[in-house]
Amino acid sequence: MELAEAKAGGADEGVDLLAPALLAVSGLTIRFGGVTALQDVSFEVARGAICGLIGPNGAGKTTLFNCISRLYDPGAGSILFDGRPLASFARHELASLGIARTFQNVALFSTMTVRENVCVGAHAIARGGFLANALATPLARREELRIAERADALIEEFGLKGVADRPAGALSFGVRKRVELARALAKGPKLLLLDEPAGGLNHSEVDGLADEIRAIRDRRGVAVLLVEHHMNLVMRVSDQVVALDFGRVIANGRPDEVRANREVVRAYLGSAG
Amino acid sequence: MADAENALSLLVTLAVAVIALAFPFVASGYHIYQGAQVLIFAIAMLGLNLLTGFNGQISLGHGAFFAIGCYGAAILMTKFGLPYWAAIPAASAVCFVAGFLFGFPALRFGGLYLALATFALAVAAPQILSYTGFDAITGGSQGITLAKPQAPIGLKLTSDQWLYLVCLASGAALYWAARNLARGRIGRALIAIRDQPIAAETMGVNAALYKTTCFGVSALYAGVAGGLSAIAVGFVSPESFGLSLSLAFLVGIVVGGLASLGGVLFGALFIEFVPNIADQLSVNFGESAKALPGAIYGALLILVMAAMPTGVAGGARAATNAVMRWLASSRPIEVANDGGADVAAKYEGKGESP
Ligand SMILES: Nc1ncnc2c1ncn2[C@@H]1O[C@H](COP(=O)(O)OP(=O)(O)OP(=O)(O)O)[C@@H](O)[C@H]1O
Ligand SMILES: [Mg+2]
Numbered sequence: 262m263e264l265a266e267a268k269a270g271g272a273d274e275g276v277d278l279l280a281p282a283l284l285a286v287s288g289l290t291i292r293f294g295g296v297t298a299l300q301d302v303s304f305e306v307a308r309g310a311i312c313g314l315i316g317p318n319g320a321g322k323t324t325l326f327n328c329i330s331r332l333y334d335p336g337a338g339s340i341l342f343d344g345r346p347l348a349s350f351a352r353h354e355l356a357s358l359g360i361a362r363t364f365q366n367v368a369l370f371s372t373m374t375v376r377e378n379v380c381v382g383a384h385a386i387a388r389g390g391f392l393a394n395a396l397a398t399p400l401a402r403r404e405e406l407r408i409a410e411r412a413d414a415l416i417e418e419f420g421l422k423g424v425a426d427r428p429a430g431a432l433s434f435g436v437r438k439r440v441e442l443a444r445a446l447a448k449g450p451k452l453l454l455l456d457e458p459a460g461g462l463n464h465s466e467v468d469g470l471a472d473e474i475r476a477i478r479d480r481r482g483v484a485v486l487l488v489e490h491h492m493n494l495v496m497r498v499s500d501q502v503v504a505l506d507f508g509r510v511i512a513n514g515r516p517d518e519v520r521a522n523r524e525v526v527r528a529y530l531g532s533a534g
Numbered sequence: 535m536a537d538a539e540n541a542l543s544l545l546v547t548l549a550v551a552v553i554a555l556a557f558p559f560v561a562s563g564y565h566i567y568q569g570a571q572v573l574i575f576a577i578a579m580l581g582l583n584l585l586t587g588f589n590g591q592i593s594l595g596h597g598a599f600f601a602i603g604c605y606g607a608a609i610l611m612t613k614f615g616l617p618y619w620a621a622i623p624a625a626s627a628v629c630f631v632a633g634f635l636f637g638f639p640a641l642r643f644g645g646l647y648l649a650l651a652t653f654a655l656a657v658a659a660p661q662i663l664s665y666t667g668f669d670a671i672t673g674g675s676q677g678i679t680l681a682k683p684q685a686p687i688g689l690k691l692t693s694d695q696w697l698y699l700v701c702l703a704s705g706a707a708l709y710w711a712a713r714n715l716a717r718g719r720i721g722r723a724l725i726a727i728r729d730q731p732i733a734a735e736t737m738g739v740n741a742a743l744y745k746t747t748c749f750g751v752s753a754l755y756a757g758v759a760g761g762l763s764a765i766a767v768g769f770v771s772p773e774s775f776g777l778s779l780s781l782a783f784l785v786g787i788v789v790g791g792l793a794s795l796g797g798v799l800f801g802a803l804f805i806e807f808v809p810n811i812a813d814q815l816s817v818n819f820g821e822s823a824k825a826l827p828g829a830i831y832g833a834l835l836i837l838v839m840a841a842m843p844t845g846v847a848g849g850a851r852a853a854t855n856a857v858m859r860w861l862a863s864s865r866p867i868e869v870a871n872d873g874g875a876d877v878a879a880k881y882e883g884k885g886e887s888p
Pocket of ligand 2 (some may be wrong): 365
């Protein structure tokens with residue numbers, strides 16, 4: 262069902278302007294002391310679309326992710342997901358709602374194995390509590406099997422079999438980024454937030470990642486909000502690109518439009534020094 | 535490799551079970567009593583290890599929950615006439631609630647601050663228990679004397695043997711439950727909260743609920759241990775629950791191995807016997823040195839931690855790994871097969887991914 266939707270979405274470039282947006286950010290503002298990290302930020306992401314989010318260092322990209330995943334409470338503005346305001350949900354409810362993310366600096370559970378990390382990603386597909394698990398009820402056992410199946414499939418898909426039983430903390434940055442990606446997909450999200458997934462990768466690996474992100478979207482129909490400094494990667498995979506500078510949206514449109522936008526060019530040249 | 539490890543751990547578990555079961559039928563009365571003490575400590579440490587080892591919440595106050603279990607059971611038995619098999623679960627339920635409620639303020643504290651908050655609990659418990667205003671219920675500084683439960687008629691067991699077996703059965707059941715918790719989704723969530731609380735929440739783990747529930751479960755284990763201790767000793771008094779008891783539990787889980795459930799048995803043996811050994815050793819140095827047992831205990835503790843920095847469980851794991859490697863190196867053909875399978879698995883994984 263979801264897959265069919267995704268295929269249909271992919272056929273007409275992924276962006277259906279008539280359908281209600283999956284993610285609608287409007288008037289988002291947040292300050293830290295004197296710094297206005299986000300100012301009146303508004304944009305929408307359609308179901309199954311890949312939306313690149315670009316901007317120089319300190320533009321507010323990670324801050325926006327943190328607002329969407331409820332780590333920060335914005336001072337003003339709203340975020341609607343699937344038509345529902347995120348402000349009415351607690352952090353831990355977002356996974357069930359369909360939002361998953363990775364972290365810029367990688368936030369794996371370092372003492373756990375790769376497989377266990379991916380299993381935690383699937384935490385929200387089960388319901389059993391302390392008592393059911395302590396007594397190993399049939400429900401808890403069934404859920405455990407389901408989680409293990411899900412984790413094994415992702416480990417296979419992301420080529421992590423060789424490291425599945427290694428502690429996550431012992432792996433290279435690039436591999437950990439990959440584990441985080443697998444972990445984020447374990448619950449089957451509708452929206453995937455990727456914060457610099459190409460970190461720690463070399464040139465050819467970055468090219469591979471572009472295909473992989475497309476493939477993830479095409480197979481699952483998941484919308485992706487992608488923060489990256491590798492401009493070629495962003496422009497290649499995105500259906501839509503939003504550019505931030507000093508917390509404000511300076512451009513929002515098709516990749517080629519945004520790439521040619523004068524303010525975007527100026528922001529990047531200005532921050533080059 | 536993993537299969538061999540599992541087989542080995544099953545073997546060790548079976549051996550421990552056999553020894554533990556045979557023990558009360560070969561040992562003398564006082565030793566059986568000591569064995570029951572070890573099991574009681576081990577139960578309390580199972581709970582503390584879930585909290586501290588798995589979930590990363592330090593408690594210096596588990597002696598207080600132990601005290602609630604102990605007094606709760608004693609009061610229910612003497613004042614309300616409940617049999618011990620009903621009094622202990624009831625007192626443990628009270629401990630769960632107390633621990634769960636204490637878990638809420640604990641949410642605001644991290645690391646050392648939580649250690650201090652629980653420290654306060656440990657300091658307050660004996661004072662509250664000996665407070666004269668509660669004399670009518672707690673017996674004040676006199677404490678409460680209980681009749682030791684007897685074995686059911688028909689079973690030809692001494693009271694000590696029966697108590698030991700009750701402790702063993704409780705310990706086995708609670709170990710089984712803790713293992714189920716630790717090995718599944720809940721255990722992973724608890725460790726996730728310890729390692730990366732924000733990422734854990736992003737994965738859908740309700741960290742606040744899990745932390746408070748873990749505190750409750752941990753207190754429940756301490757409560758069962760306290761209740762069993764009440765009937766095993768036959769007497770409860772405020773002095774038994776000083777800070778040193780709370781510290782002993784913490785020492786025990788570190789010696790046994792943090793986040794190792796089997797390790798608590800070693801931790802319990804350590805805190806039951808090493809202080810006595812220190813006492814006996816100090817006798818060799820003459821009567822004059824009063825502080826010597828403490829110093830010897832400290833030195834033994836440092837020695838153990840220096841030899842096994844990750845506790846007895848970690849040391850045992852390292853030792854088995856070394857033995858396995860040695861066995862493997864003397865049978866090179868098997869190693870080659872193993873390596874081949876690994877490589878094949880890796881390529882299989884690559885092949886499937888588009
Ligand atoms: N928790 C915080 N406390 C104070 N200031 C913050 C906090 N989080 C973000 N900021 C500030 O907000 C601004 C935006 O930071 P943010 O991390 O969102 O940038 P970014 O676009 O992700 O940059 P980069 O590309 O370097 O990752 C910066 O000036 C940063 O210092
Ligand atoms: Mg950032």
